[in-house]
Amino acid sequence: MTLRRLFASIAVFRLLSRKTISAVMVFALLKYGLKGRYRPRPDFRHAADLKPSYDVVIIGAGGHGLATAYYLSNYHGIRSVCVIDKGYLAGGNTARNTAVIRSNYITPESVRFYKESVELYRDLSDELDYNMLFTQRGQLTLAHSDATVRTFRMRAEVGKHCGTNIELVDRKQIREIVPQLHMPEEHRSPVLAGLWHPDGATGRHDAVAWGYAARAMDKGVEVHQRTEAQCIVKEGDRAVAVETNCGTVHAGNIVQAVAGYSSVLAKMAGFRLPIRSYPLQAMVTQPLKPFLDPLVSSAGLHAYVSQTSRGELVIGGGSDPYELYSTRSTLDLKESLIGHTVELFPFLARVRLLRQWAGITDMTPDYSPIMGESPVRNYWLDAGWGTWGFKATPVSGKRMAECVANEKMPAILEPFRLARFKTFDLVNEMGATAASH
Amino acid sequence: MKIMTCPLNGPRNISEFHCAGEAVLQPDPRDLSDADWADHLFLANNSLGVVREWWCHTPSSYWFIAERHTGSDEILKTYPANEFFRERVDFDAREEGA
Numbered sequence: 001m002t003l004r005r006l007f008a009s010i011a012v013f014r015l016l017s018r019k020t021i022s023a024v025m026v027f028a029l030l031k032y033g034l035k036g037r038y039r040p041r042p043d044f045r046h047a048a049d050l051k052p053s054y055d056v057v058i059i060g061a062g063g064h065g066l067a068t069a070y071y072l073s074n075y076h077g078i079r080s081v082c083v084i085d086k087g088y089l090a091g092g093n094t095a096r097n098t099a100v101i102r103s104n105y106i107t108p109e110s111v112r113f114y115k116e117s118v119e120l121y122r123d124l125s126d127e128l129d130y131n132m133l134f135t136q137r138g139q140l141t142l143a144h145s146d147a148t149v150r151t152f153r154m155r156a157e158v159g160k161h162c163g164t165n166i167e168l169v170d171r172k173q174i175r176e177i178v179p180q181l182h183m184p185e186e187h188r189s190p191v192l193a194g195l196w197h198p199d200g201a202t203g204r205h206d207a208v209a210w211g212y213a214a215r216a217m218d219k220g221v222e223v224h225q226r227t228e229a230q231c232i233v234k235e236g237d238r239a240v241a242v243e244t245n246c247g248t249v250h251a252g253n254i255v256q257a258v259a260g261y262s263s264v265l266a267k268m269a270g271f272r273l274p275i276r277s278y279p280l281q282a283m284v285t286q287p288l289k290p291f292l293d294p295l296v297s298s299a300g301l302h303a304y305v306s307q308t309s310r311g312e313l314v315i316g317g318g319s320d321p322y323e324l325y326s327t328r329s330t331l332d333l334k335e336s337l338i339g340h341t342v343e344l345f346p347f348l349a350r351v352r353l354l355r356q357w358a359g360i361t362d363m364t365p366d367y368s369p370i371m372g373e374s375p376v377r378n379y380w381l382d383a384g385w386g387t388w389g390f391k392a393t394p395v396s397g398k399r400m401a402e403c404v405a406n407e408k409m410p411a412i413l414e415p416f417r418l419a420r421f422k423t424f425d426l427v428n429e430m431g432a433t434a435a436s437h
Numbered sequence: 438m439k440i441m442t443c444p445l446n447g448p449r450n451i452s453e454f455h456c457a458g459e460a461v462l463q464p465d466p467r468d469l470s471d472a473d474w475a476d477h478l479f480l481a482n483n484s485l486g487v488v489r490e491w492w493c494h495t496p497s498s499y500w501f502i503a504e505r506h507t508g509s510d511e512i513l514k515t516y517p518a519n520e521f522f523r524e525r526v527d528f529d530a531r532e533e534g535a
């Protein structure tokens with residue numbers, strides 16, 4: 001109350017001399033500083049110590065964990081939720097990815113799932129009252145071989161059948177979509193055709209995590225950073241608590257959403273997963289004048305490029321060649337990514353790189369996620385997101401919340417259950433994922 | 438440049454090598470249920486720590502074992518495969534339902 005009055009008086013003093021204003025500001029600051037209680041920053045509320053128990057404990061404060069907390073607290077009335085992270089909010093892959101959002105997969109199961117996510121993204125800024133800078137600029141993928149053209153045709157047909165915007169385009173149309181693209185005909189593997197996906201989009205990845213966190217915290221969800229899950233406590237076949245470096249916390253249900261560390265957590269809970277952790281690297285150039293509207297990727301060159309709203313070019317490609325739990329970046333990857341990007345846009349050869357980084361990705365054999373039930377009761381999986389999970393953040397959060405609240409797998413998640421590997425019902429998305437995540 | 442020491446060719450750039458994953462003993466497929474076979478095919482330890490892996494020096498096609506820390510990427514030891522696989526495994530080719 002007093003603060004509001006103070007701000008009002010500042011407004012009045014604005015009309016007076018600068019000196020007076022700074023005196024008032026100093027006074028206001030002093031008063032604020034001497035107050036016993038601070039007004040919390042609306043985006044992040046620091047929780048007190050961990051409580052002894054919650055209805056739901058979510059391990060991992062990346063986009064997936066936070067979105068699950070948001071939908072649980074805002075749509076299912078479950079507000080006794082705690083999200084713990086061994087590092088800091090969105091310090092994992094959520095703020096390391098290249099922000100490609102799309103639904104042009106090859107199986108109807110995947111297309112339906114990712115389409116729901118793209119639709120949720122479209123309204124997310126309004127839903128969370130947080131600017132996601134979501135822009136649907138379309139995504140163009142290039143085919144350099146007949147085999148790829150055949151799979152593009154199939155993806156276009158499946159996509160149309162499921163109601164997404166997608167079509168096969170020829171070289172002339174590609175030139176119209178991205179005039180700057182270098183497409184020599186005399187080439188060992190010339191561009192033959194493209195897959196044009198007008199629904200393709202990009203957004204601000206850290207805002208996704210912060211937006212979900214802010215609106216979940218409004219409803220009482222607690223986020224505990226630097227709180228590492230170290231052991232999953234079980235009673236019989238049921239998970240009951242998580243031991244952390246900040247104490248033990250009991251939970252009605254536990255969700256693991258830890259991306260690259262999925263196998264490490266599963267081991268704590270007593271089972272193995274069909275997951276291998278590989279670094280995935282990306283990099284960004286100095287800002288340039290805007291010239292590239294759509295997202296461009298090449299299935300043959302294993303490189304993809306987009307231009308951010310700040311003008312930087314974001315460049316990504318394939319995973320590292322062997323398994324590793326480290327976010328170091330390498331010269332090898334830098335060389336190959338640059339080489340391929342310069343083949344697509346030769347005029348970028350002299351542009352400077354600003355940053356290169358890596359995230360640890362949880363790769364599955366079929367390039368599809370693992371969601372829902374685990375071998376341990378009350379312990380739920382949101383894993384196997386590999387190089388493709390940013391685009392799925394909203395739908396995963398929504399459906400994982402539904403799954404945990406009802407303790408039952410929603411139909412849309414069924415294809416992605418862990419048990420598919422026992423019955424050989426794999427959802428193969430390798431071809432639709434490896435070139436552009 | 439990261440160096441790996443091949444037991445046959447000595448220290449070489451790691452880009453000359455291919456990693457084929459953790460070295461595990463293959464179970465006898467005849468003694469396994471379908472579910473156990475699926476586990477063997479798909480499940481991985483994916484350990485954070487020292488692991489024993491199959492590596493191949495691609496230009497010479499020489500396969501060997503390396504011990505590597507998957508957190509620090511430090512290569513602790515490399516040695517010929519027969520130091521790990523000491524016994525020859527013979528699966529007798531039994532005709533099924535002939």
Ligand SMILES: Cc1cc2nc3c(=O)[nH]c(=O)nc-3n(C[C@H](O)[C@H](O)[C@H](O)COP(=O)(O)OP(=O)(O)OC[C@H]3O[C@@H](n4cnc5c(N)ncnc54)[C@H](O)[C@@H]3O)c2cc1C
Pocket residue numbers: 059060061062063064065084085086087088089090091092093094095096097098099100101227228229230257258259260261265280281282316357358359360361385386387388389390391392437
């Ligand atoms: C370079 C790169 C580019 C990518 N590009 C794309 C793209 O263009 N499009 C796309 O859709 N996807 C992309 N991805 C994949 C995407 O980023 C991930 O799949 C997604 O962000 C996973 O989100 P998450 O919330 O599950 O995990 P994360 O954001 O990684 O969060 C997991 C959290 O778990 C925490 N954690 C781990 N262990 C513990 C523990 N024991 N206790 C407590 N907390 C723990 C970590 O600290 C981390 O904060 C890319 C990934 C990378 C690395």
